Amino acid sequence: MWASTHNETLKKKMSAVVSALSACQVKMGTGYLSAFPSELFDRFEAIKPVWAPYYTIHKILAGLLDQYTLADNSQALKMVKWMVDYFYNRVRNVITNYSVERHYLSLNEETGGMNDVLYKLFSITADPKHLVLAHLFDKPCFLGLLAVQADDISGFHANTHIPVVVGAQMRYEITGDPLYKDIGAFFMDVVNSSHSYATGGTSVGEFWSDPKRLASTLQTENEESCTTYNMLKVSRHLFRWTKEMAYADYYERALTNGVLGIQRGTEPGVMIYMLPQYPGSSKAKSNHGWGTLYDSFWCCYGTGIESFSKLGDSIYFEEREAPGLYIIQYISSSLDWKSGQILLHQKVDPIVSSDPYLRVTLTFSPKKGTSQASTLHLRIPIWTNSEGATATINSQSLPLPAPGSFLSVNRKWSSSNKLTLQIPISLRTEAIKDDRHEYASIQAILYGPYLLAGHTSGDWNLKSGSGNSLSDSITPIPASYNGQLVSFSQESGNSTFVLANSNYSISMEKLPESGTDASLQATFRLLFKDSSSSKLSSFKDVIGKSVMLEPFDLPGMLLVQQGKDRGFAVTKSADDDGSSIFRVVSGLDGKDGTVSLESGIQNGCYVYSGVDYNSGQSMKLSCKSGTSLDTSFNQGASFVMNEGLSQYHPISFVAKGDKRNFLLAPLYSLRDESYTIYFHIQP
Structure with a gap:
């Protein structure tokens, strides 16, 4: 740092x-x-x-x-x-x-990376004792398997042995012995082909399971964060030596999903040790979320803190043979490139689901006296496609290579140069690494490099769409939808309660913390019966409108009335009987800023809480007497309407399921909400 x-x-x-x-x-x-x-x-x-x-x-x-x-x-x-x-x-x-x-x-x-640190020390001191001791921590019983290319890492403790491989790579760096270069490459291939999840992480219960049998391993104890941290080191070495795109793509995947994914929200220092993968997982339920005495202190807080302190250490790679620079990660940053004699500024536009492009702009500040030309090599990721991809320098188009290649641009850079890159981002599915036929339908969904998680406590059945087209079954959520999200609250005693969808019925629950399932369930999207009313400048504009309420985490479903003095349900599609329609009126309690939700089919009937209630008490549709001025009723039918407790992430989608739809967002954006990252995708 x-x-x-x-x-x-x-x-x-x-x-x-x-x-x-x-x-x-x-x-x-x-x-x-x-x-x-x-x-x-x-x-x-x-x-x-x-x-x-x-x-x-x-x-x-x-x-x-x-x-x-x-x-x-x-x-x-x-x-x-x-x-x-x-x-x-x-x-x-x-x-x-x-x-x-x-x-x-x-x-x-x-033993951690004892061989790694000792080889590094020898490169500084040239003390033979340091080299001997490094050799003695190389663990030949494991490296020997890799040396003869035996795919036999199942049953080994993952984070004991990945650092040993990193040390073997350092042995190649220090001694030049090509065997140890080959060991690193073979090991990376084995892990990626047979033992890694869609996040780029590996291990279950800290160990490697049977190869290509990962569908049986989805649980709380998946993907120890330390293993991802160390696999990044393995891939970083391999890219430096080979310049092969596969290693750069892996680094992006593991960094974006495996490292950023161990955050619990955006508060600094809140991380987890294991990244659960089973349907209905939650970072809050990770067995090592706050950790055991040993593993979590060193592995989660040591590795986690270090990982987040060096997010920029593998964006740029310098070419030694000639003034050249490889840009393998698109992250807004600046680089003082000394051998190239320029300051390089990289700006990446925010990624959103409704505009499927990655846009990068590079500008330059040459140092005084710069006279040499240099080459920039820009990564064209394997996950993109050529249709709609463009690259320009000062508005002049550049020919783009195929995905999985580098765009190389050589010139003497000046402050007037502006290099722009636009590459498409699309949705794709990726099958879990399991070669058994019965698990072929278990797949993760990615948007470019971002692994998408569905908000769900365990459901995982998706539809693939006609002709297996994702565009038919997964659609982006416009940013404007955030302006339609609301929550309804009431005060009772010393507590604040909110209207919430709980198990497909509506009840009043205590005001939840953000980043929780309860926060999602207390957020609704206003759908207007009159489409011309959808653009509102303030909540006051809602008064007098007829609306429907869509639960935030159940897109496509609606809150419906079940009759006078009965509760409410949440259904996938409403009948044409108007049971899903409510009129938003000024609060019956007469207070400024409150609203009441009147039935669209039964005048004088309102969403009613009962006022004196415990958390979890069901709501009902209750009708007001035409003659009485019931203060208690007016209070129970009046709510403060605020912005939604939850908001759509800029990268958000709706995915069609057979019984319900799913709200998808990047795994790294979740805090304590329940999620699923592997879905059973059916034709």
Whole structure:
């Protein structure tokens, strides 16, 4: 984060942490540094139960080494070397007193990326001890399987072994041994072809399941966030070496859905450890949402915080052979490209469902004295298509390559240059990785790189549309619909209650928090009987209008009356008897800002709460006596009408189902709402 921002507050904080840790290390006097005693390593080396002490040591070493390599903190490098001397001696003693087999047996406990950080350290120090110790953490029993290209990772603990592969990739970087380059490529192919979900994440209950059998694994404990974090490292290395589009596409998918997806809303620091995948999942119900003592502290909060601090580290890749720059992620950002001698500014227009294009604009600020030409390579993602795609520079059209290729533009860039790229975004389905015939209909829905989740507590049956066309069964929600969303509330005692759709019936519920199922259920879309009334400047314009109420999370359904002194229902289609029509009138209680909902077919009958109620009490259609001035009735039939408690995300769709329709939005946008990301899509 500091390397991206050079924020002085961050600089002071990180320097203070290094100094405090150094004081601890000096006080202990052996080079050892951890929050737990060294006796845990005695148990580790004796093959006794102990939770992953090297995992934590790796985090400390990696953080300190980053302080040196990114922030030039020489004190941090001294601390790392002293720590590594300590552990070099420990490992040497195990091998000398027992055997190297004893050491390798101990590595069946999670050790994080010890080999990775040690290879990085060797690249700095050239100390042979650091290279030897790195080799000793390479775990040959796992890397050997990959070396002979045996697709046999099922049953392995995912986040124990992905960092080992990242370390093997660093071994290739440091030593040039091509075997370790091939190991990384084969591993990536195995995970992507057989063990990854539509999010780009992997693992179930922290382990790899049987290959291409993922339909049986959808549950709460899917997709450990640490595995996604580490798979991004694997793909990043592979793209750097090969420039292959598949790795850039994977990075975008996993970053957009697997990393951003572990947010619970937009509040900072609220993340989950597992990303559930079963129908009716919720981030709030993730078993590790707030975590266990071990995994969630390091894996969720360590990995989660780090992931969100470096969202910009793989947007641009520099070509070493010649002044060239690969732009593989379309994220609004600026780059001080030193070898290209320009400041590059990337602006990405907000993506919406009703305008299916990604639009990118690049502008340039050359540095004084710039005389060289350079090449920009712009990624044309595999998920787009050529129809409607355009690229221009200063309004001059450029020939576009096919999706899955790079658009390369070479010139001496000037401040007058403006390069624009417009590429179509379309809906597509992607079958779950399961080769059994009975699961062929289980598919995820994506809009460009965005994985869409349906608001549902478990329903998952969708229709594919005529000719299996998604355009027939999934339609975008216009942004203007947000202006039609309302919620109805009443005060009772010291509490606020809202009109809500609960299990297809209408009741009064306590005012919910945003980002919850209850918030969705307390939001309705106003549909006007007279289409000319749909554009309103204020809620006062609704008074006197005849409307229908569509539950926010049940598009296409309507609130309907079931008769005098009876409750209300929610049905997929209303009859032509007017039972779905209500007239919005000024509140019967006579207060400014309240409204009452009068039946469109029974004059003098209103939506009535009963006033003194408990949460969950059903609503009914109640009729007012023509002669009495019943204050209690007037109060129970009057509501404050406000903007909807929930709003449509800019990327929102309606998908047709056999019994109900589904509101779709990007998985990353959800907080605690129930969702489904895999649907049973029927012809």
